[in-house]
Amino acid sequence: MGTVTQTIQAVPINHYILLASLLFTIGVMGVLVRRNAIVIFMSIELMLNAVNILLAAFSAYRGDASGQVFVFFIMAVAAAEVAVGLAIIVMIYRNTRSIDINILNKLKG
Amino acid sequence: MSHSLFYLLSFITLFFALLVVFAKNPIHSALYMVMTFFAITCQYLILNAQFLAIVNFIVxxxxxxxxxxxxxxxxxxxxxxxxxxxxxxxxxxxxxxGLLMLTLVGAIVKTGGGDVPFELVNSNIGLVKNLGKVLFNEFLLPFEIASVLLLSAMVGAVLLAKKDIN
Structure with a gap:
Protein backbone atom coordinates (compact mmCIF):
# COMPACT_ATOMS: atom_id res chain seq x y z
CA MET A 1 0.00 0.00 0.00
CA GLY A 2 2.92 2.33 0.71
CA THR A 3 4.11 2.30 -2.89
CA VAL A 4 0.65 3.20 -4.21
CA THR A 5 0.36 6.26 -2.02
CA GLN A 6 3.93 7.30 -2.80
CA THR A 7 3.09 7.31 -6.50
CA ILE A 8 0.36 9.92 -6.36
CA GLN A 9 2.03 12.01 -3.72
CA ALA A 10 4.40 13.25 -6.41
CA VAL A 11 1.54 14.31 -8.75
CA PRO A 12 -0.03 17.77 -8.26
CA ILE A 13 -3.83 18.02 -8.37
CA ASN A 14 -3.50 20.42 -11.33
CA HIS A 15 -2.29 17.58 -13.54
CA TYR A 16 -5.39 15.55 -12.74
CA ILE A 17 -7.56 18.56 -13.66
CA LEU A 18 -5.63 18.95 -16.93
CA LEU A 19 -6.03 15.26 -17.76
CA ALA A 20 -9.77 15.40 -17.09
CA SER A 21 -10.29 18.55 -19.16
CA LEU A 22 -8.32 17.12 -22.10
CA LEU A 23 -10.35 13.91 -21.96
CA PHE A 24 -13.58 15.93 -21.81
CA THR A 25 -12.46 17.99 -24.83
CA ILE A 26 -11.75 14.82 -26.81
CA GLY A 27 -15.29 13.67 -26.00
CA VAL A 28 -16.75 16.99 -27.19
CA MET A 29 -14.70 16.68 -30.39
CA GLY A 30 -16.12 13.18 -30.96
CA VAL A 31 -19.68 14.47 -30.65
CA LEU A 32 -18.95 17.32 -33.08
CA VAL A 33 -16.98 15.36 -35.69
CA ARG A 34 -18.76 12.01 -36.03
CA ARG A 35 -22.15 11.19 -37.56
CA ASN A 36 -22.45 7.59 -36.40
CA ALA A 37 -24.88 7.57 -33.46
CA ILE A 38 -23.07 4.75 -31.61
CA VAL A 39 -19.68 6.52 -31.83
CA ILE A 40 -21.35 9.68 -30.50
CA PHE A 41 -22.57 7.54 -27.59
CA MET A 42 -19.02 6.39 -26.92
CA SER A 43 -17.82 10.02 -26.95
CA ILE A 44 -20.43 10.84 -24.31
CA GLU A 45 -19.03 7.96 -22.24
CA LEU A 46 -15.57 9.55 -22.58
CA MET A 47 -16.93 12.81 -21.17
CA LEU A 48 -18.57 10.99 -18.25
CA ASN A 49 -15.27 9.24 -17.52
CA ALA A 50 -13.39 12.54 -17.50
CA VAL A 51 -15.76 13.74 -14.76
CA ASN A 52 -15.33 10.44 -12.90
CA ILE A 53 -11.53 10.75 -12.85
CA LEU A 54 -11.78 14.31 -11.58
CA LEU A 55 -14.22 13.38 -8.79
CA ALA A 56 -12.06 10.44 -7.70
CA ALA A 57 -8.92 12.62 -7.71
CA PHE A 58 -10.56 15.35 -5.63
CA SER A 59 -11.95 12.72 -3.26
CA ALA A 60 -8.47 11.26 -2.70
CA TYR A 61 -7.01 14.76 -2.42
CA ARG A 62 -9.48 15.93 0.24
CA GLY A 63 -9.73 12.59 2.02
CA ASP A 64 -13.53 12.61 1.63
CA ALA A 65 -15.31 9.45 0.49
CA SER A 66 -18.40 11.25 -0.88
CA GLY A 67 -16.68 11.92 -4.23
CA GLN A 68 -16.13 8.23 -4.82
CA VAL A 69 -19.77 7.49 -3.95
CA PHE A 70 -20.80 10.07 -6.57
CA VAL A 71 -18.61 8.29 -9.13
CA PHE A 72 -20.41 5.07 -8.27
CA PHE A 73 -23.80 6.73 -8.88
CA ILE A 74 -22.57 8.23 -12.17
CA MET A 75 -21.58 4.74 -13.29
CA ALA A 76 -25.03 3.38 -12.39
CA VAL A 77 -26.78 6.17 -14.31
CA ALA A 78 -24.41 5.70 -17.28
CA ALA A 79 -25.26 2.00 -17.44
CA ALA A 80 -28.99 2.81 -17.50
CA GLU A 81 -28.43 5.52 -20.12
CA VAL A 82 -26.47 3.20 -22.42
CA ALA A 83 -29.13 0.48 -22.23
CA VAL A 84 -32.00 2.85 -23.12
CA GLY A 85 -29.94 4.73 -25.72
CA LEU A 86 -28.83 1.63 -27.56
CA ALA A 87 -32.44 0.39 -27.59
CA ILE A 88 -33.47 3.70 -29.20
CA ILE A 89 -30.64 3.43 -31.76
CA VAL A 90 -31.63 -0.14 -32.66
CA MET A 91 -35.23 1.01 -33.12
CA ILE A 92 -34.12 3.92 -35.35
CA TYR A 93 -32.02 1.50 -37.41
CA ARG A 94 -34.99 -0.81 -37.82
CA ASN A 95 -37.14 2.04 -39.16
CA THR A 96 -34.61 3.88 -41.34
CA ARG A 97 -31.95 1.20 -42.10
CA SER A 98 -29.27 3.68 -41.05
CA ILE A 99 -27.71 5.10 -37.88
CA ASP A 100 -26.73 8.38 -39.52
CA ILE A 101 -27.92 11.12 -37.17
CA ASN A 102 -28.53 13.44 -40.13
CA ILE A 103 -31.56 11.32 -41.03
CA LEU A 104 -33.13 12.50 -37.78
CA ASN A 105 -33.31 16.12 -38.99
CA LYS A 106 -36.97 15.45 -39.79
CA LEU A 107 -37.50 15.84 -36.05
CA LYS A 108 -37.06 19.59 -36.22
CA GLY A 109 -40.23 21.60 -36.14
CA MET B 1 7.74 3.25 -8.43
CA SER B 2 7.77 6.88 -9.45
CA HIS B 3 5.12 9.36 -10.45
CA SER B 4 5.94 8.78 -14.13
CA LEU B 5 3.40 5.94 -13.99
CA PHE B 6 0.66 8.58 -13.80
CA TYR B 7 1.99 10.39 -16.87
CA LEU B 8 2.36 7.15 -18.81
CA LEU B 9 -1.25 6.19 -18.00
CA SER B 10 -2.48 9.69 -18.91
CA PHE B 11 -0.71 9.45 -22.25
CA ILE B 12 -2.28 6.04 -22.95
CA THR B 13 -5.74 7.35 -21.95
CA LEU B 14 -5.57 10.43 -24.19
CA PHE B 15 -3.95 8.54 -27.10
CA PHE B 16 -6.63 5.85 -27.22
CA ALA B 17 -9.39 8.44 -26.64
CA LEU B 18 -8.17 10.28 -29.76
CA LEU B 19 -8.12 6.98 -31.67
CA VAL B 20 -11.76 6.34 -30.58
CA VAL B 21 -12.78 9.65 -32.13
CA PHE B 22 -10.77 9.33 -35.34
CA ALA B 23 -10.97 5.60 -36.15
CA LYS B 24 -12.87 5.01 -39.41
CA ASN B 25 -14.33 1.66 -38.41
CA PRO B 26 -16.85 1.68 -35.49
CA ILE B 27 -15.58 -1.73 -34.29
CA HIS B 28 -12.07 -0.28 -33.98
CA SER B 29 -13.53 2.68 -32.09
CA ALA B 30 -15.16 0.32 -29.59
CA LEU B 31 -11.95 -1.70 -29.12
CA TYR B 32 -9.88 1.46 -28.54
CA MET B 33 -12.54 2.50 -26.06
CA VAL B 34 -11.86 -0.71 -24.09
CA MET B 35 -8.17 0.27 -23.92
CA THR B 36 -9.13 3.76 -22.72
CA PHE B 37 -11.28 2.29 -19.97
CA PHE B 38 -8.45 -0.05 -18.97
CA ALA B 39 -6.09 2.92 -18.58
CA ILE B 40 -8.75 4.74 -16.51
CA THR B 41 -9.09 1.64 -14.30
CA CYS B 42 -5.33 1.79 -13.68
CA GLN B 43 -5.71 5.50 -12.82
CA TYR B 44 -8.23 4.57 -10.12
CA LEU B 45 -5.79 1.95 -8.81
CA ILE B 46 -2.96 4.45 -8.36
CA LEU B 47 -5.46 6.78 -6.63
CA ASN B 48 -6.01 3.87 -4.20
CA ALA B 49 -9.73 3.81 -5.13
CA GLN B 50 -9.89 0.03 -5.36
CA PHE B 51 -13.68 -0.27 -5.26
CA LEU B 52 -14.03 2.19 -8.16
CA ALA B 53 -11.33 0.34 -10.12
CA ILE B 54 -13.21 -2.94 -9.82
CA VAL B 55 -16.60 -1.36 -10.60
CA ASN B 56 -15.09 0.46 -13.60
CA PHE B 57 -13.60 -2.82 -14.80
CA ILE B 58 -16.84 -4.80 -14.45
CA VAL B 59 -19.44 -2.18 -15.45
CA GLY B 98 -9.61 23.08 -29.70
CA LEU B 99 -10.99 26.45 -28.58
CA LEU B 100 -12.78 24.75 -25.67
CA MET B 101 -9.52 23.01 -24.72
CA LEU B 102 -7.64 26.33 -24.91
CA THR B 103 -10.18 28.00 -22.62
CA LEU B 104 -10.15 25.19 -20.04
CA VAL B 105 -6.37 24.76 -19.98
CA GLY B 106 -5.79 28.51 -19.91
CA ALA B 107 -8.19 28.93 -17.00
CA ILE B 108 -6.58 26.08 -15.04
CA VAL B 109 -3.02 27.24 -15.65
CA LYS B 110 -3.84 30.87 -14.83
CA THR B 111 -5.72 29.99 -11.65
CA GLY B 112 -2.68 28.21 -10.24
CA GLY B 113 -2.44 27.16 -6.64
CA GLY B 114 -2.83 23.47 -7.34
CA ASP B 115 0.85 22.79 -7.82
CA VAL B 116 1.27 21.37 -4.35
CA PRO B 117 1.84 17.63 -4.60
CA PHE B 118 -0.82 15.29 -3.30
CA GLU B 119 -0.98 14.75 0.40
CA LEU B 120 -3.19 11.82 1.23
CA VAL B 121 -5.24 12.78 4.28
CA ASN B 122 -6.76 9.35 4.70
CA SER B 123 -5.52 6.86 2.14
CA ASN B 124 -7.99 4.11 3.04
CA ILE B 125 -11.22 5.81 1.90
CA GLY B 126 -11.30 3.96 -1.43
CA LEU B 127 -11.41 0.50 0.10
CA VAL B 128 -14.63 -1.49 -0.10
CA LYS B 129 -15.13 -1.54 3.67
CA ASN B 130 -14.98 2.24 4.18
CA LEU B 131 -16.90 3.09 1.01
CA GLY B 132 -19.62 0.60 1.97
CA LYS B 133 -20.03 2.29 5.33
CA VAL B 134 -20.50 5.70 3.67
CA LEU B 135 -22.77 4.27 0.98
CA PHE B 136 -25.14 2.58 3.42
CA ASN B 137 -25.27 5.39 5.96
CA GLU B 138 -25.30 8.80 4.28
CA PHE B 139 -26.29 7.69 0.78
CA LEU B 140 -28.79 4.94 1.53
CA LEU B 141 -31.79 6.66 -0.11
CA PRO B 142 -29.97 7.53 -3.39
CA PHE B 143 -28.66 3.98 -3.49
CA GLU B 144 -32.18 2.54 -3.31
CA ILE B 145 -33.42 5.06 -5.89
CA ALA B 146 -30.59 3.95 -8.21
CA SER B 147 -31.94 0.40 -8.08
CA VAL B 148 -35.39 1.66 -9.13
CA LEU B 149 -33.73 3.64 -11.95
CA LEU B 150 -31.91 0.53 -13.21
CA LEU B 151 -35.13 -1.50 -13.11
CA SER B 152 -37.08 1.13 -15.06
CA ALA B 153 -34.22 1.46 -17.56
CA MET B 154 -34.29 -2.30 -18.11
CA VAL B 155 -38.05 -2.32 -18.66
CA GLY B 156 -37.77 0.71 -20.97
CA ALA B 157 -34.99 -0.85 -23.04
CA VAL B 158 -36.92 -4.10 -23.50
CA LEU B 159 -40.07 -2.18 -24.44
CA LEU B 160 -38.22 0.02 -26.95
CA ALA B 161 -36.29 -2.76 -28.65
CA LYS B 162 -39.27 -5.11 -28.91
CA LYS B 163 -40.62 -5.59 -32.41
CA ASP B 164 -44.15 -4.31 -32.98
CA ILE B 165 -46.34 -7.37 -33.48
CA ASN B 166 -49.34 -5.64 -35.02
Missing part, protein backbone atom coordinates in the same frame (compact mmCIF):
# COMPACT_ATOMS: atom_id res chain seq x y z
CA UNK B 60 -17.64 -0.18 -18.13
CA UNK B 61 -15.22 -2.68 -19.67
CA UNK B 62 -17.44 -5.66 -19.03
CA UNK B 63 -21.07 -4.63 -19.41
CA UNK B 64 -21.22 -1.35 -21.34
CA UNK B 65 -18.56 -2.13 -23.94
CA UNK B 66 -19.98 -5.61 -24.57
CA UNK B 67 -23.40 -4.00 -25.07
CA UNK B 68 -21.98 -1.44 -27.53
CA UNK B 69 -19.89 -4.04 -29.40
CA UNK B 70 -22.91 -6.34 -29.55
CA UNK B 71 -25.11 -3.65 -31.09
CA UNK B 72 -22.39 -2.66 -33.59
CA UNK B 73 -22.14 -6.28 -34.73
CA UNK B 74 -25.92 -6.73 -34.57
CA UNK B 75 -26.45 -3.76 -36.91
CA UNK B 76 -23.56 -5.02 -39.10
CA UNK B 77 -21.75 -1.68 -39.16
CA UNK B 78 -18.35 -1.39 -40.86
CA UNK B 79 -16.25 1.09 -42.72
CA UNK B 80 -18.45 1.03 -45.85
CA UNK B 81 -21.65 1.97 -44.01
CA UNK B 82 -19.93 4.65 -41.94
CA UNK B 83 -21.54 8.07 -42.57
CA UNK B 84 -18.94 10.81 -43.03
CA UNK B 85 -19.29 14.50 -42.38
CA UNK B 86 -17.93 16.90 -44.97
CA UNK B 87 -14.34 17.91 -44.29
CA UNK B 88 -15.41 21.52 -43.67
CA UNK B 89 -17.72 20.42 -40.84
CA UNK B 90 -15.01 18.13 -39.44
CA UNK B 91 -12.54 21.01 -39.48
CA UNK B 92 -15.05 23.29 -37.77
CA UNK B 93 -15.68 20.62 -35.10
CA UNK B 94 -11.96 20.16 -34.39
CA UNK B 95 -11.45 23.95 -34.22
CA UNK B 96 -14.37 24.39 -31.78
CA UNK B 97 -13.10 21.58 -29.55
Missing amino acids: YMGAIMVLILFSIMFLNLNQDTEPQKSSLLKFAGVISA
Whole structure:
Protein backbone atom coordinates (compact mmCIF):
# COMPACT_ATOMS: atom_id res chain seq x y z
CA MET A 1 0.00 0.00 0.00
CA GLY A 2 2.92 2.33 0.71
CA THR A 3 4.11 2.30 -2.89
CA VAL A 4 0.65 3.20 -4.21
CA THR A 5 0.36 6.26 -2.02
CA GLN A 6 3.93 7.30 -2.80
CA THR A 7 3.09 7.31 -6.50
CA ILE A 8 0.36 9.92 -6.36
CA GLN A 9 2.03 12.01 -3.72
CA ALA A 10 4.40 13.25 -6.41
CA VAL A 11 1.54 14.31 -8.75
CA PRO A 12 -0.03 17.77 -8.26
CA ILE A 13 -3.83 18.02 -8.37
CA ASN A 14 -3.50 20.42 -11.33
CA HIS A 15 -2.29 17.58 -13.54
CA TYR A 16 -5.39 15.55 -12.74
CA ILE A 17 -7.56 18.56 -13.66
CA LEU A 18 -5.63 18.95 -16.93
CA LEU A 19 -6.03 15.26 -17.76
CA ALA A 20 -9.77 15.40 -17.09
CA SER A 21 -10.29 18.55 -19.16
CA LEU A 22 -8.32 17.12 -22.10
CA LEU A 23 -10.35 13.91 -21.96
CA PHE A 24 -13.58 15.93 -21.81
CA THR A 25 -12.46 17.99 -24.83
CA ILE A 26 -11.75 14.82 -26.81
CA GLY A 27 -15.29 13.67 -26.00
CA VAL A 28 -16.75 16.99 -27.19
CA MET A 29 -14.70 16.68 -30.39
CA GLY A 30 -16.12 13.18 -30.96
CA VAL A 31 -19.68 14.47 -30.65
CA LEU A 32 -18.95 17.32 -33.08
CA VAL A 33 -16.98 15.36 -35.69
CA ARG A 34 -18.76 12.01 -36.03
CA ARG A 35 -22.15 11.19 -37.56
CA ASN A 36 -22.45 7.59 -36.40
CA ALA A 37 -24.88 7.57 -33.46
CA ILE A 38 -23.07 4.75 -31.61
CA VAL A 39 -19.68 6.52 -31.83
CA ILE A 40 -21.35 9.68 -30.50
CA PHE A 41 -22.57 7.54 -27.59
CA MET A 42 -19.02 6.39 -26.92
CA SER A 43 -17.82 10.02 -26.95
CA ILE A 44 -20.43 10.84 -24.31
CA GLU A 45 -19.03 7.96 -22.24
CA LEU A 46 -15.57 9.55 -22.58
CA MET A 47 -16.93 12.81 -21.17
CA LEU A 48 -18.57 10.99 -18.25
CA ASN A 49 -15.27 9.24 -17.52
CA ALA A 50 -13.39 12.54 -17.50
CA VAL A 51 -15.76 13.74 -14.76
CA ASN A 52 -15.33 10.44 -12.90
CA ILE A 53 -11.53 10.75 -12.85
CA LEU A 54 -11.78 14.31 -11.58
CA LEU A 55 -14.22 13.38 -8.79
CA ALA A 56 -12.06 10.44 -7.70
CA ALA A 57 -8.92 12.62 -7.71
CA PHE A 58 -10.56 15.35 -5.63
CA SER A 59 -11.95 12.72 -3.26
CA ALA A 60 -8.47 11.26 -2.70
CA TYR A 61 -7.01 14.76 -2.42
CA ARG A 62 -9.48 15.93 0.24
CA GLY A 63 -9.73 12.59 2.02
CA ASP A 64 -13.53 12.61 1.63
CA ALA A 65 -15.31 9.45 0.49
CA SER A 66 -18.40 11.25 -0.88
CA GLY A 67 -16.68 11.92 -4.23
CA GLN A 68 -16.13 8.23 -4.82
CA VAL A 69 -19.77 7.49 -3.95
CA PHE A 70 -20.80 10.07 -6.57
CA VAL A 71 -18.61 8.29 -9.13
CA PHE A 72 -20.41 5.07 -8.27
CA PHE A 73 -23.80 6.73 -8.88
CA ILE A 74 -22.57 8.23 -12.17
CA MET A 75 -21.58 4.74 -13.29
CA ALA A 76 -25.03 3.38 -12.39
CA VAL A 77 -26.78 6.17 -14.31
CA ALA A 78 -24.41 5.70 -17.28
CA ALA A 79 -25.26 2.00 -17.44
CA ALA A 80 -28.99 2.81 -17.50
CA GLU A 81 -28.43 5.52 -20.12
CA VAL A 82 -26.47 3.20 -22.42
CA ALA A 83 -29.13 0.48 -22.23
CA VAL A 84 -32.00 2.85 -23.12
CA GLY A 85 -29.94 4.73 -25.72
CA LEU A 86 -28.83 1.63 -27.56
CA ALA A 87 -32.44 0.39 -27.59
CA ILE A 88 -33.47 3.70 -29.20
CA ILE A 89 -30.64 3.43 -31.76
CA VAL A 90 -31.63 -0.14 -32.66
CA MET A 91 -35.23 1.01 -33.12
CA ILE A 92 -34.12 3.92 -35.35
CA TYR A 93 -32.02 1.50 -37.41
CA ARG A 94 -34.99 -0.81 -37.82
CA ASN A 95 -37.14 2.04 -39.16
CA THR A 96 -34.61 3.88 -41.34
CA ARG A 97 -31.95 1.20 -42.10
CA SER A 98 -29.27 3.68 -41.05
CA ILE A 99 -27.71 5.10 -37.88
CA ASP A 100 -26.73 8.38 -39.52
CA ILE A 101 -27.92 11.12 -37.17
CA ASN A 102 -28.53 13.44 -40.13
CA ILE A 103 -31.56 11.32 -41.03
CA LEU A 104 -33.13 12.50 -37.78
CA ASN A 105 -33.31 16.12 -38.99
CA LYS A 106 -36.97 15.45 -39.79
CA LEU A 107 -37.50 15.84 -36.05
CA LYS A 108 -37.06 19.59 -36.22
CA GLY A 109 -40.23 21.60 -36.14
CA MET B 1 7.74 3.25 -8.43
CA SER B 2 7.77 6.88 -9.45
CA HIS B 3 5.12 9.36 -10.45
CA SER B 4 5.94 8.78 -14.13
CA LEU B 5 3.40 5.94 -13.99
CA PHE B 6 0.66 8.58 -13.80
CA TYR B 7 1.99 10.39 -16.87
CA LEU B 8 2.36 7.15 -18.81
CA LEU B 9 -1.25 6.19 -18.00
CA SER B 10 -2.48 9.69 -18.91
CA PHE B 11 -0.71 9.45 -22.25
CA ILE B 12 -2.28 6.04 -22.95
CA THR B 13 -5.74 7.35 -21.95
CA LEU B 14 -5.57 10.43 -24.19
CA PHE B 15 -3.95 8.54 -27.10
CA PHE B 16 -6.63 5.85 -27.22
CA ALA B 17 -9.39 8.44 -26.64
CA LEU B 18 -8.17 10.28 -29.76
CA LEU B 19 -8.12 6.98 -31.67
CA VAL B 20 -11.76 6.34 -30.58
CA VAL B 21 -12.78 9.65 -32.13
CA PHE B 22 -10.77 9.33 -35.34
CA ALA B 23 -10.97 5.60 -36.15
CA LYS B 24 -12.87 5.01 -39.41
CA ASN B 25 -14.33 1.66 -38.41
CA PRO B 26 -16.85 1.68 -35.49
CA ILE B 27 -15.58 -1.73 -34.29
CA HIS B 28 -12.07 -0.28 -33.98
CA SER B 29 -13.53 2.68 -32.09
CA ALA B 30 -15.16 0.32 -29.59
CA LEU B 31 -11.95 -1.70 -29.12
CA TYR B 32 -9.88 1.46 -28.54
CA MET B 33 -12.54 2.50 -26.06
CA VAL B 34 -11.86 -0.71 -24.09
CA MET B 35 -8.17 0.27 -23.92
CA THR B 36 -9.13 3.76 -22.72
CA PHE B 37 -11.28 2.29 -19.97
CA PHE B 38 -8.45 -0.05 -18.97
CA ALA B 39 -6.09 2.92 -18.58
CA ILE B 40 -8.75 4.74 -16.51
CA THR B 41 -9.09 1.64 -14.30
CA CYS B 42 -5.33 1.79 -13.68
CA GLN B 43 -5.71 5.50 -12.82
CA TYR B 44 -8.23 4.57 -10.12
CA LEU B 45 -5.79 1.95 -8.81
CA ILE B 46 -2.96 4.45 -8.36
CA LEU B 47 -5.46 6.78 -6.63
CA ASN B 48 -6.01 3.87 -4.20
CA ALA B 49 -9.73 3.81 -5.13
CA GLN B 50 -9.89 0.03 -5.36
CA PHE B 51 -13.68 -0.27 -5.26
CA LEU B 52 -14.03 2.19 -8.16
CA ALA B 53 -11.33 0.34 -10.12
CA ILE B 54 -13.21 -2.94 -9.82
CA VAL B 55 -16.60 -1.36 -10.60
CA ASN B 56 -15.09 0.46 -13.60
CA PHE B 57 -13.60 -2.82 -14.80
CA ILE B 58 -16.84 -4.80 -14.45
CA VAL B 59 -19.44 -2.18 -15.45
CA TYR B 60 -17.64 -0.18 -18.13
CA MET B 61 -15.22 -2.68 -19.67
CA GLY B 62 -17.44 -5.66 -19.03
CA ALA B 63 -21.07 -4.63 -19.41
CA ILE B 64 -21.22 -1.35 -21.34
CA MET B 65 -18.56 -2.13 -23.94
CA VAL B 66 -19.98 -5.61 -24.57
CA LEU B 67 -23.40 -4.00 -25.07
CA ILE B 68 -21.98 -1.44 -27.53
CA LEU B 69 -19.89 -4.04 -29.40
CA PHE B 70 -22.91 -6.34 -29.55
CA SER B 71 -25.11 -3.65 -31.09
CA ILE B 72 -22.39 -2.66 -33.59
CA MET B 73 -22.14 -6.28 -34.73
CA PHE B 74 -25.92 -6.73 -34.57
CA LEU B 75 -26.45 -3.76 -36.91
CA ASN B 76 -23.56 -5.02 -39.10
CA LEU B 77 -21.75 -1.68 -39.16
CA ASN B 78 -18.35 -1.39 -40.86
CA GLN B 79 -16.25 1.09 -42.72
CA ASP B 80 -18.45 1.03 -45.85
CA THR B 81 -21.65 1.97 -44.01
CA GLU B 82 -19.93 4.65 -41.94
CA PRO B 83 -21.54 8.07 -42.57
CA GLN B 84 -18.94 10.81 -43.03
CA LYS B 85 -19.29 14.50 -42.38
CA SER B 86 -17.93 16.90 -44.97
CA SER B 87 -14.34 17.91 -44.29
CA LEU B 88 -15.41 21.52 -43.67
CA LEU B 89 -17.72 20.42 -40.84
CA LYS B 90 -15.01 18.13 -39.44
CA PHE B 91 -12.54 21.01 -39.48
CA ALA B 92 -15.05 23.29 -37.77
CA GLY B 93 -15.68 20.62 -35.10
CA VAL B 94 -11.96 20.16 -34.39
CA ILE B 95 -11.45 23.95 -34.22
CA SER B 96 -14.37 24.39 -31.78
CA ALA B 97 -13.10 21.58 -29.55
CA GLY B 98 -9.61 23.08 -29.70
CA LEU B 99 -10.99 26.45 -28.58
CA LEU B 100 -12.78 24.75 -25.67
CA MET B 101 -9.52 23.01 -24.72
CA LEU B 102 -7.64 26.33 -24.91
CA THR B 103 -10.18 28.00 -22.62
CA LEU B 104 -10.15 25.19 -20.04
CA VAL B 105 -6.37 24.76 -19.98
CA GLY B 106 -5.79 28.51 -19.91
CA ALA B 107 -8.19 28.93 -17.00
CA ILE B 108 -6.58 26.08 -15.04
CA VAL B 109 -3.02 27.24 -15.65
CA LYS B 110 -3.84 30.87 -14.83
CA THR B 111 -5.72 29.99 -11.65
CA GLY B 112 -2.68 28.21 -10.24
CA GLY B 113 -2.44 27.16 -6.64
CA GLY B 114 -2.83 23.47 -7.34
CA ASP B 115 0.85 22.79 -7.82
CA VAL B 116 1.27 21.37 -4.35
CA PRO B 117 1.84 17.63 -4.60
CA PHE B 118 -0.82 15.29 -3.30
CA GLU B 119 -0.98 14.75 0.40
CA LEU B 120 -3.19 11.82 1.23
CA VAL B 121 -5.24 12.78 4.28
CA ASN B 122 -6.76 9.35 4.70
CA SER B 123 -5.52 6.86 2.14
CA ASN B 124 -7.99 4.11 3.04
CA ILE B 125 -11.22 5.81 1.90
CA GLY B 126 -11.30 3.96 -1.43
CA LEU B 127 -11.41 0.50 0.10
CA VAL B 128 -14.63 -1.49 -0.10
CA LYS B 129 -15.13 -1.54 3.67
CA ASN B 130 -14.98 2.24 4.18
CA LEU B 131 -16.90 3.09 1.01
CA GLY B 132 -19.62 0.60 1.97
CA LYS B 133 -20.03 2.29 5.33
CA VAL B 134 -20.50 5.70 3.67
CA LEU B 135 -22.77 4.27 0.98
CA PHE B 136 -25.14 2.58 3.42
CA ASN B 137 -25.27 5.39 5.96
CA GLU B 138 -25.30 8.80 4.28
CA PHE B 139 -26.29 7.69 0.78
CA LEU B 140 -28.79 4.94 1.53
CA LEU B 141 -31.79 6.66 -0.11
CA PRO B 142 -29.97 7.53 -3.39
CA PHE B 143 -28.66 3.98 -3.49
CA GLU B 144 -32.18 2.54 -3.31
CA ILE B 145 -33.42 5.06 -5.89
CA ALA B 146 -30.59 3.95 -8.21
CA SER B 147 -31.94 0.40 -8.08
CA VAL B 148 -35.39 1.66 -9.13
CA LEU B 149 -33.73 3.64 -11.95
CA LEU B 150 -31.91 0.53 -13.21
CA LEU B 151 -35.13 -1.50 -13.11
CA SER B 152 -37.08 1.13 -15.06
CA ALA B 153 -34.22 1.46 -17.56
CA MET B 154 -34.29 -2.30 -18.11
CA VAL B 155 -38.05 -2.32 -18.66
CA GLY B 156 -37.77 0.71 -20.97
CA ALA B 157 -34.99 -0.85 -23.04
CA VAL B 158 -36.92 -4.10 -23.50
CA LEU B 159 -40.07 -2.18 -24.44
CA LEU B 160 -38.22 0.02 -26.95
CA ALA B 161 -36.29 -2.76 -28.65
CA LYS B 162 -39.27 -5.11 -28.91
CA LYS B 163 -40.62 -5.59 -32.41
CA ASP B 164 -44.15 -4.31 -32.98
CA ILE B 165 -46.34 -7.37 -33.48
CA ASN B 166 -49.34 -5.64 -35.02
